[in-house]
Amino acid sequence: MSYARSAWPLLAVASVIAFAGCTADAAYAPRPVSGDTPAGDAVELAEGGHDGAIEELPSIVQRVLEESGVPGAAVAVVEGDELLFADGFGVKVIGGDEPIDKETVFQIASMSKPIGATVVATQVDAGVVDWNTPAAPLLPGFALSDQWVTEHVTIGDLYAHRSGLPTAAGDDLEDIGYGRDEVLQRLRFEPLDPFRITYNYANFGMTTGAQAVANAAGVDWETLSEQELYEPLGMDSTSSRYEDFVARDDRATLHALVDGTFQPLYERDPDAQSPAGGVSSSVVDIAKWMSLIIGEGTSAGTDLIDPDALTPAISAEVVSGHPPFPGRAGMYGYGFNVGSQPSGRVTLSHSGAFTLGAATNFQIVPELGLGVVALTNAGPVGAAEAIVAEFLDRVQFGESTRDWYPAYHAALEHYYAPAGDLADATAPADPAVSAPLGQFAGTWTNEYFGDAVVELDGDTLSVRLGPDGGYAFELEHWDGNTFAFVPTGENAPYGSRSSATFELGGGAGDDRMTLQFFDANGLGTWTR
Numbered sequence: 001m002s003y004a005r006s007a008w009p010l011l012a013v014a015s016v017i018a019f020a021g022c023t024a025d026a027a028y029a030p031r032p033v034s035g036d037t038p039a040g041d042a043v044e045l046a047e048g049g050h051d052g053a054i055e056e057l058p059s060i061v062q063r064v065l066e067e068s069g070v071p072g073a074a075v076a077v078v079e080g081d082e083l084l085f086a087d088g089f090g091v092k093v094i095g096g097d098e099p100i101d102k103e104t105v106f107q108i109a110s111m112s113k114p115i116g117a118t119v120v121a122t123q124v125d126a127g128v129v130d131w132n133t134p135a136a137p138l139l140p141g142f143a144l145s146d147q148w149v150t151e152h153v154t155i156g157d158l159y160a161h162r163s164g165l166p167t168a169a170g171d172d173l174e175d176i177g178y179g180r181d182e183v184l185q186r187l188r189f190e191p192l193d194p195f196r197i198t199y200n201y202a203n204f205g206m207t208t209g210a211q212a213v214a215n216a217a218g219v220d221w222e223t224l225s226e227q228e229l230y231e232p233l234g235m236d237s238t239s240s241r242y243e244d245f246v247a248r249d250d251r252a253t254l255h256a257l258v259d260g261t262f263q264p265l266y267e268r269d270p271d272a273q274s275p276a277g278g279v280s281s282s283v284v285d286i287a288k289w290m291s292l293i294i295g296e297g298t299s300a301g302t303d304l305i306d307p308d309a310l311t312p313a314i315s316a317e318v319v320s321g322h323p324p325f326p327g328r329a330g331m332y333g334y335g336f337n338v339g340s341q342p343s344g345r346v347t348l349s350h351s352g353a354f355t356l357g358a359a360t361n362f363q364i365v366p367e368l369g370l371g372v373v374a375l376t377n378a379g380p381v382g383a384a385e386a387i388v389a390e391f392l393d394r395v396q397f398g399e400s401t402r403d404w405y406p407a408y409h410a411a412l413e414h415y416y417a418p419a420g421d422l423a424d425a426t427a428p429a430d431p432a433v434s435a436p437l438g439q440f441a442g443t444w445t446n447e448y449f450g451d452a453v454v455e456l457d458g459d460t461l462s463v464r465l466g467p468d469g470g471y472a473f474e475l476e477h478w479d480g481n482t483f484a485f486v487p488t489g490e491n492a493p494y495g496s497r498s499s500a501t502f503e504l505g506g507g508a509g510d511d512r513m514t515l516q517f518f519d520a521n522g523l524g525t526w527t528r
Contacts, residue, residue, distance in 0.1 A: 042344035042367065046398030053394035054085055060394075061089045061374075064386050064405050069262055070359075070378040071255055072100040075387060076283035080369045081291045081300050086284050092377065093253045093264055105237050105251045105282050106375040107268065108360045109352030112240070112279035113206060115229070115289060117159055117313045117335025118305070119221075119275075120213050121297070122228040125309035129216045131156035131334060138212035143188040149195050158209030159334035160317040161201050164192035166521050168491075170204030170273075175489040176449065177466035180272045184208055189448040191521055199320045199332065203276040206335070210275030221275055232304055233292060235285040242269045245280035252377035254357025257416060258494045262378045266356040268490065277352065283373055290364055290371030293348065314338065314348050341365060343396045353380035355415060356490055361385045363392060370395065380415055382408025419491065420498030421516045422484050432480040437461055440481075440502055444513050444526035452513065452526050463500070463515075475500055487517045 054077065061075055072090030076083065088100035108115075123129050129138075132154050136142050144150045149164055157163045169190045170183045178186070183204050193200060214221040222240040230238045237248070245251060246267075255262035270278040288299065293314065297305030313334035320337070321330030331338045337349045345367045352360040361384035362373035372391050374384040386405035393400045418424070437456050444452045453464045454475075461475040461483065475483035481502040486492075498517035505511055511528040518524035 042341075043396070045368075045396055046394075049395050049398040052398065053391050056394060057085060057391055058087065058089070060390050061387055064383050064390075065090050067405055068378075068381050068383040068386075068409070070376050070381065070383045071262060072104075072252060073374055073376045073383065073387065074100055074102060074104055074106065074283040075372070075374045076102065076287040077391070078287045078291050078294070078371045080294060083284070083287050086287060088283075090377075092251070094255055094262055100252060100377070101250070102284050103237065103250055103282050105245060105248050105280050106360065106377060107245060107252075107254070107270070107280050107354065107358045108286070108375060109270070109277050109354050109358050110203075111286075111350050111352035111360045111362060112275065112277050113159075113335040113352075114293075114313075114348075114350050115279055115281075115335075116206070116210055116225070116240075116275040117333075118289065118292070118310070119225045119229050120155065120159065120210065120334070121305050121310045121313055123213050123217055123224075125297075125306045129155055129213050131159075131312050133212075133216075135209055135212040138215045139184070139208065141185060142208070144192060145188055145190060146192050146195075149192060153195070155209045155212055156312065156317065156334055157196060158205050158212075159313070160332055161199050161205060161320070162196050162318045163202070163205050163208075164195045164198055165190055165200060165202045165205045166193065167200040167202060169200070169202045169521070170207075171491060172518055172520075173449070174204075174272045175491055176471035177468060178272065178450075179467075180207060180211070180274070182467065183272060184211060186448055189523060196318075199318050201320075203273045206276045207273050225279075229289075229304075230285075232302070233285075233288045233299060235281065235288055238279065238281040238285045240274045240278050242271045242274075242278065242280075248280075251280070252358075252375075254354065255378040256355065256357045256494075257379045257381065262357075264357070268354045268356045268358070270354075277354075281375075283375055286362065286373045286375070287371070290362065290373065293364055294366060294369050294371055341392060341396065342401060345396070347392075351380075351385060353415075354490060355379050355493055359384045361388050363388050365392065368395070380412050382410075382412050416493045418493055418495035418497065419517060420487060420496045422478070422497040422499050423495055425497075427484075428479045431478060434477055434481050434483075435502075435504060439504060440513075442528055444511075444528045446523070446526040448523040449518060449526070452515075454513070485515075485517075492517070 071094040074088045076086040086102040092098045136150050153163050173183045214224050217224050225240045253264045256265050292299040296307040297310045314336050315333050316331035316338045317333050319329045320332040339347050341347050345365050347363050349363040357379050359380040360375045364371040372388050374387040376384050385408045389404040390400045441454050441456045455462050465471040473485045478484045483500045487496050501514045503512040514525045
């Protein structure tokens, strides 16, 4: 889909923030209960809620997996530097017998964003960059469509999704095969929304910020992450390289939701957007990272990041979601969602997902020194968020405040809505005849997407896109000079179908081909 779905594009913000940041309804209004005295405006903790939540966590996970159909999950809980719980549930591959354990490595998708922000904080601490450092001077040839914004956009702006780049900018280029460098160079063609007052979740906007930091440090992003965060914390199963993930024996398989059932159909190489969605890790390793955040840059007695460098990332920097009624707005820091629990306690969080088959969530409640993470090997249906939310409910209230899985599941269903203007359309019963098919064949040009090659083989028209022509699809006649095609990839859920419309003007440069699936930002027209 051209709407941002890869690496959990709006879900981490729109859905998780909506739940974590909105006011509870009257039936589940927070109420004072006996227990520890809270700080500030938070309600008191339920007596025995902490230990009871840990005890009930396995049954919570098993119930959510059974209800959702998700094949497997791993969950961990930390309190300060102490690992309170870590275990695996279910299987790595549906129908198989290899169990998931606490060391199983998952692709964590957009949970990569707060981890990457932590890497940036190490470089802020080291004086290599600052959150307010302009990005363009660190990125040779980089530009956005507005020169003033190009000169002023900072690393922090890119990490807060407030650069003005549209939602999912560059995801469509990744879908058709472009690598990171080429995607970042082509962002100059994207239209911009108002700078610093517009929040648009953009994987490649954040990746731009990360690449600027890596360039300033004089090392590639993947190595920087390894040297500055993973190795010092002992995150031995964590990597920002896809090849490292596929080389691991103990790893989870992706499961996509197709026709209502999860199936192990796809692989997802997110290296192009690695800082925003390319980390793979285990819950044991994520627990070490959560302890670092809880410790304000200190882990196991070791000062890794100065709090002054980390605090901006975990502070609210931009409004990410305006409530449809009077209530709390969603907020985003630098790579972190910053919200609050129904108890009134601040929470740091992020979800991650690939519709091709992964979904993850963590929440940290700094006031409690508590962090919980759930990693799953299936597409986003709300399972990871429900596990985390119910656990935190039971810690704070001694019981669940609502049935979380149906609530999250309903909020995420739109991520499986077929994309494209013809997805739900019925073909004309008496379509107009098209021009002779040979007239559509040839090479069509587009500054943003690059060339499209339209080929005729017998009576079949096909289109090849991307740097090597590897993204290919056939055209089926629809009506006149309009054809239908089925897009594929992370952003095209099952059932997607789009139009390809040709306008043959007869003169040089007058011929146009518009692929509606690729036209979300007005960039989907090729000329010949």
